[in-house]
Amino acid sequence: MTASSTPHRVDGRAARWAGQHERRRREFVDAALRAIAEHGPEVSTEQIAEQAGVARTRLYKHFTDTPDLQAAISERTVELITAELLPALDPQRTPVQMVRGVISAHIGWLVEHDNLFRYLTRYAVSSRSGGRDAFTDTKSAIAGHLTLMFEHYLGAFGMDTRVAEMSAFGVVGLVESSTSRWVEHPGGMDREELADLLTGWVWRLIDDVLRSGGVELDPHEPLAAQELSARGG
Structure with missing residues (x-):
């Protein structure tokens, strides 16, 4: 591997991660919309996570x-x-x-x-x-x-x-x-x-x-x- 090729590989991985991160955020937001429709305006983060099929802590890997x-x-x-x-x-x-x-x-x-x-x-x-x-x-x-x-x-x-x-x-x-x-x-x-x-x-x-x-x-x-x-x- 040459030194010049390393940044391109890193950039490629970074781009793929960024794309995956945005895709997951959008999936969680769509799950939140479904949870709001089902549970109303007082929906909890736990109910949103349940609708998304993940643990609550998993949400906060994609939202600050x-x-x-x-x-x-x-x-x-x-x-x-x-x-x-x-x-x-x-x-x-x-x-x-x-x-x-x-x-x-x-x-x-x-x-x-x-x-x-x-x-x-x-x-x-x-x-x-x-x-x-x-x-x-x-x-x-x-x-x-x-x-x-x-x-x-x-x-x-x-x-x-x-x-x-x-x-x-x-x-x-x-x-x-x-x-x-x-x-x-x-x-x-x-x-x-x-x-x-x-x-x-x-x-x-x-x-x-x-x-x-x-x-x-x-x-x-x-x-x-x-x-x-x-x-x-």
Whole structure:
């Protein structure tokens, strides 16, 4: 063996270990999601380990502590929610269809993953000072996707893109807080009624931002066609 070949072998082993480590972390996170669905938001680390088929101590060979596991669960949740919401942001749809699609997908996801939602909420309340807040992580990720979309279309319509981020976070905050309250206290309102209510609110917010910049979108015409028209196409 030559001296020059040794680092390559070490690097190869390190890469394989890193890949295996990440794969195992993801498997444990998926097991945690199943355990949360089964046992609820107060799921214990022991129950997560049992779901994964390993001893509790085995988990902590892949996570530094409980907050690290909770943060990984949050990251996986962001992936799942994003996969549900992004298809609704199809510019071939009308603006109102896009708004309604995202809101309906969000409500549906919360209803179907009620225990996970409560788990993230519980973690947000109990998160150690200065630590990562899983609930905030999730909302910020969704708002980040909306910010990019808002920046694109505000730019296409010749508007100030600086309002994109605040608008996105405002929309997410409105939908998140209203939906969270509805999950806890429906008040006799069903999912479709809630989606209708929120769609109206969100569209009026977006419409107000656009009108302040001199842009009037037709809520019932595909967004892509309106963008093309604005660009002179």
